[in-house]
Amino acid sequence: MTNVVAIQLESDGQIKGWIEEIERALDRYSQIGDQSPELLTQAMRYSLLGGGKRLRPLLVLAACEMCGGSLADAIPAACAVEMVHAYSLVHDDLPGMDDDDMRRGKATCHVQFNHATAILVGDSLQSLAFELLAGELTANSNVTPVQAVKCIGLLAKAAGCQGMAGGQQDDLMANSLPATETTLLRIHRRKTGALLSVSLEIGGVIAGASQLQLEKLRDFGQNVGLAFQVTDDLLDATGDASTVGKRTRKDDTKGKLTYPAMFGIEESRRKAAELIQQAESCLQSFGAKASHLQDIARFVLERQQ
Amino acid sequence: MTNVVAIQLESDGQIKGWIEEIERALDRYSQIGDQSPELLTQAMRYSLLGGGKRLRPLLVLAACEMCGGSLADAIPAACAVEMVHAYSLVHDDLPGMDDDDMRRGKATCHVQFNHATAILVGDSLQSLAFELLAGELTANSNVTPVQAVKCIGLLAKAAGCQGMAGGQQDDLMANSLPATETTLLRIHRRKTGALLSVSLEIGGVIAGASQLQLEKLRDFGQNVGLAFQVTDDLLDATGDASTVGKRTRKDDTKGKLTYPAMFGIEESRRKAAELIQQAESCLQSFGAKASHLQDIARFVLERQQ
Numbered sequence: 001m002t003n004v005v006a007i008q009l010e011s012d013g014q015i016k017g018w019i020e021e022i023e024r025a026l027d028r029y030s031q032i033g034d035q036s037p038e039l040l041t042q043a044m045r046y047s048l049l050g051g052g053k054r055l056r057p058l059l060v061l062a063a064c065e066m067c068g069g070s071l072a073d074a075i076p077a078a079c080a081v082e083m084v085h086a087y088s089l090v091h092d093d094l095p096g097m098d099d100d101d102m103r104r105g106k107a108t109c110h111v112q113f114n115h116a117t118a119i120l121v122g123d124s125l126q127s128l129a130f131e132l133l134a135g136e137l138t139a140n141s142n143v144t145p146v147q148a149v150k151c152i153g154l155l156a157k158a159a160g161c162q163g164m165a166g167g168q169q170d171d172l173m174a175n176s177l178p179a180t181e182t183t184l185l186r187i188h189r190r191k192t193g194a195l196l197s198v199s200l201e202i203g204g205v206i207a208g209a210s211q212l213q214l215e216k217l218r219d220f221g222q223n224v225g226l227a228f229q230v231t232d233d234l235l236d237a238t239g240d241a242s243t244v245g246k247r248t249r250k251d252d253t254k255g256k257l258t259y260p261a262m263f264g265i266e267e268s269r270r271k272a273a274e275l276i277q278q279a280e281s282c283l284q285s286f287g288a289k290a291s292h293l294q295d296i297a298r299f300v301l302e303r304q305q
Numbered sequence: 306m307t308n309v310v311a312i313q314l315e316s317d318g319q320i321k322g323w324i325e326e327i328e329r330a331l332d333r334y335s336q337i338g339d340q341s342p343e344l345l346t347q348a349m350r351y352s353l354l355g356g357g358k359r360l361r362p363l364l365v366l367a368a369c370e371m372c373g374g375s376l377a378d379a380i381p382a383a384c385a386v387e388m389v390h391a392y393s394l395v396h397d398d399l400p401g402m403d404d405d406d407m408r409r410g411k412a413t414c415h416v417q418f419n420h421a422t423a424i425l426v427g428d429s430l431q432s433l434a435f436e437l438l439a440g441e442l443t444a445n446s447n448v449t450p451v452q453a454v455k456c457i458g459l460l461a462k463a464a465g466c467q468g469m470a471g472g473q474q475d476d477l478m479a480n481s482l483p484a485t486e487t488t489l490l491r492i493h494r495r496k497t498g499a500l501l502s503v504s505l506e507i508g509g510v511i512a513g514a515s516q517l518q519l520e521k522l523r524d525f526g527q528n529v530g531l532a533f534q535v536t537d538d539l540l541d542a543t544g545d546a547s548t549v550g551k552r553t554r555k556d557d558t559k560g561k562l563t564y565p566a567m568f569g570i571e572e573s574r575r576k577a578a579e580l581i582q583q584a585e586s587c588l589q590s591f592g593a594k595a596s597h598l599q600d601i602a603r604f605v606l607e608r609q610q
Contacts, residue, residue: 036466040474044466091428095401096420115401116477119424120470123396126428127465130435134458145450152457153439160432161341161349165425169345172421 012295015058018071022057023049025075026082029132036124043113043121044128048086051104053303055228055296056081059199060206062292063217066283069207073143076136077151077206080129081199084159087125088195090118092168129155143206151202158198167191174257184257188229189222196228197221200293216282220293223279228300230272233258238265239304276301317600320363323376327362328354330380331387334437341429348418348426349433353391356409358608360533360601361386364504365511367597368522371588374512378448381441382456382511385434386504389464392430393500395423397473434460448511456507463503472496479562489562493534494527501533502526505598521587525598528584533605535577538563543570544609581606 030048032041057078064074093100093108094115101111110118133152137143157163167190170177177183200217209217237260259268279297283290335353337346362383369379398405398413399420406416415423438457442448462468472495475482482488505522514522542565564573584602588595 032466036471037474037478039478040466040471087428091424094424096399096415096424110401117474119396119399119401120466120474123392123427123431123464124466124470126431127461127468127470130457131461131465134454134461138454145454149439149443149450149453149457152435152454156432156436156439159428160436161337161345161425161429163432165429165432166341166345169342169422169425173342173344 012292015062015292015295018058018061019054021071021075022054022061022078022082025079029076029079029083029128029136039113039117040120040124043109043117044124046112047090047109047121048083048125051106052082052086054082055300056085056195056199058296059196059221059224059293060203062296063200063203063209064207065203066286066289066293067204067207067209067213067217069203069209070142073137073141074203074206076132076141077202078199080132080137080151080155081195081202083125083129083132084155084164085195087122087129088159088164088168090125091122094118097168097172126159137206147205147208150205154198154201154205158194163190163194163198164192167194177257179257179262181262184259184262185226187257188226192229192232193222193225196225213286216285220279220282220297223275223282224297224300227272227275227279227297230259230268230275231300231303233260234265234268234272235304237261272301317597320367320597320600323363323366324359326376326380327359327366327383327387330384334381334384334388334433334441344418344422345425345429348414348422349429351417352395352414352426353388353430356411357387357391359387360605361390361500361504363601364501364526364529364598365508367601368505368508368514369512370508371591371594371598372509372512372514372518372522373594374508374514375447378442378446379508379511381437381446382507383504385437385442385456385460386500386507388430388434388437389460389469390500392427392434393464393469393473395430396427399423402473402477431464442511452510452513455510459503459506459510463499468495468499468503469497472499482562484562484567486567489564489567490531492562493531497534497537498527498530501530518591521590525584525587525602528580528587529602529605532577532580532584532602535564535573535580536605536608538565539570539573539577540609542566577606 026048030045060078060081061071061074065071089103090109092098093103094110100108102108109121130152133148133155137151138145138148159165167187170187171191174183174187197218200221201214204214204217237258259271263271276297280294283293331353335350365383365386366376366379370376394408395414397403398408399415405413407413414426435457438453438460442456443450443453464470472492475492476496479488479492502523505526506519509519509522542563564576568576581602585599588598
C-alpha cells in the first residue's frame with residue numbers, strides 16, 4: 001500500500017525525509033537477533049514495518065523540531081511511540097477484541113501467524129518500546145536520564161488503563177454507556193487522544209521545552225486527536241476498504257457509537273475542521289516554526305486512510 | 306488460599322513483614338481512581354492482589370538488602386516486577402494461549418470478567434509497571450534517574466521477546482523443537498529465568514551494587530529460575546490442584562516437554578536440589594547478609610504451590 005501521507009506531504013521534502021528516517025529506524029530497532037524466537041521477531045516486524053501513516057512518530061519529531069531540539073535525539077522516542085501504537089493495533093484486531101482480519105491492506109497478525117503469537121507480538125512490542133526509551137534514547141545523544149524517565153512515565157501513563165488501553169475498554173463497553181457526546185469524547189480522549197497527545201509532549205520534553213510550551217503541545221494534541229477520531233469514523237462510514245486499508249462500515253454494522261452516527265456526515269466534517277482550527281490556534285506563539293505541525297494537522301483533516 | 310511462602314518462612318519474621326509490605330504497596334499502586342474504567346481497574350486488581358507467592362518482589366527486596374540498599378527505595382521496583390509477572394499470567398491463561406480457567410485457586414481473569422478485558426488487564430499491568438519505575442521509584446527516594454533508567458531497561462528486556470514473552474513463544478512451539486535438555490533449558494531460561502534473574506539484578510542496581518555483585522546476583526537468579534521451573538513441573542506432575550491452586554497434570558495431558566517427562570520424578574528432584582546448591586554457592590562472598598536469599602532459595606526447592 002502506498003504511503004498516502006508521504007504523497008500528500010510530498011511537497012514538504014523534509015517530512016518525506018522524516019518518514020524515511022522513521023522507517024529505517026523501526027527496521028533497525030526491530031532486528032532483535034537470535035535472542036528472540038525467529039517466528040516472534042518475524043511477526044513483530046510484520047506488524048511494525050511496511051505500512052502505517054507514522055503519524056505519531058512524525059508528531060514526536062515535529063514537536064521536537066518546533067521546540068528547538070535535535071531530530072536525531074528524538075528518533076528512538078518516535079519509534080517507541082509507534083511500537084506502542086503497533087502493539088495496540090495487533091491486540092485490538094484479536095479474536096477476543098474486534099476480531100478483524102485485515103489491517104493496512106494485509107492480513108492481521110493473528111491471521112497471518114497465529115492467535116498466541118499475536119498476543120505475544122503485542123506484549124513484546126510494548127516491552128521493546130520501553131527498552132528503547134531506557135537504552136537508545138540516552139545513548140550517544142543529548143537526552144539526559146531525567147528526560148528519559150519523564151518520557152517513559154508519560155508514555156506508560158498514556159498507553160495504560162488511564163489512556164489507550166482504558167479507551168479501548170470504554171469502547172468495547174460503549175453500548176452500556178449513555179449514547180452522548182460526553183461518552184464519545186471520553187472514549188476518544190483516552191483511546192486515540194492520549195497517545196497522539198503524548199507524542200507531542202515527548203517531542204517537547206526531548207527538546208527541553210518549557211512548561212508553557214508543553215501545555216500548548218498537549219492542547220494541540222488533544223484537538224488533533226479528537227479530529228483524527230472523527231475522520232477515522234468518517235472514513236469507516238464513507239471510505240472504500242481498498243483505500244482505507246481495512247474493513248469499512250464495521251462501526252455501522254456493530255451499531256457503534258461514532259460521530260457520523262450521532263451527528264451525521266456533514267456535521268462530523270464540520271466538527272473535524274473546527275477541531276483542527278482549534279489545534280492550529282494552540283501553535284500561534286510558535287510562529288513559523290510550527291509549519292510542519294500545521295501541515296500534519298491539515299493532513300489529519302484531509303486524509304484518505 | 307493461604308500464602309504458603311509466609312507460612313514456610315514464618316520463622317523469618319522479617320520476610321513475613323516484607324510480604325505484608327509488598328501486598329500493601331500493590332494495593333496502593335493499583336488504586337488508579339476514576340481515570341481508569343472501573344471494570345478494568347477491578348479486573349487488574351483481581352489479577353494482581355489476593356494471592357501469589359510474591360517470589361519476584363521478595364527477590365528484589367532481598368537482593369537490595371544484601372547489597373546494602375534501602376528496602377523502602379526498592380518497594381516500587383518490587384511491585385513493578387510483580388505487575389509484569391501478573392500480566393504474564395493473565396495473558397498465558399487466555400483462550401488463545403494455554404486456555405486455563407483456574408489460577409491461584411480462583412477463576413482466571415478472562416473467566417471472571419471477559420476475554421477482551423483480560424487482554425487489556427495484561428496490557429495495562431505492563432504499562433503500570435513502567436509507570437511505577439518512572440514515577441514512584443525516584444519520588445522521595447535515594448534512587449537516581451540513572452538507576453531508574455537502568456532498572457527500566459533491564460525489566461523491559463527481561464519481559465520482552467528476548468525474555469519472558471520469547472520464552473512463552475518457545476514453550477508454545479516446543480512440540481516442533483527437538484525434545485532435548487538444551488531446548489528445555491533455552492525455554493526456561495527465557496520463560497521463567499529472565500524475570501526471576503532480573504528481579505535480583507534490579508534489587509542490586511537500586512542498592513548501588515558493584516558489577517561483580519550484579520554478576521553473582523544474575524548467576525544466583527539463573528540457577529534459582531531453573532530450579533523454580535523444575536519444581537513447577539514437579540508440582541504439575543505430582544501435586545494436588547487444591548494445594549497448587551491451579552489445574553495440575555496439564556503438562557502430561559498436552560505431552561509437554563518437562564523435566565519430569567524427560568528425566569523422571571526422582572532425577573528431576575535431584576536436579577532441582579543441585580541447582581539450588583549451585584545458586585547458594587553464588588552467594589558465598591556475601592556472607593551472613595545472604596541469609597534471606599538463602600531462605601528464599603530453599604523455599605523454591607521445597608514449595609508446595
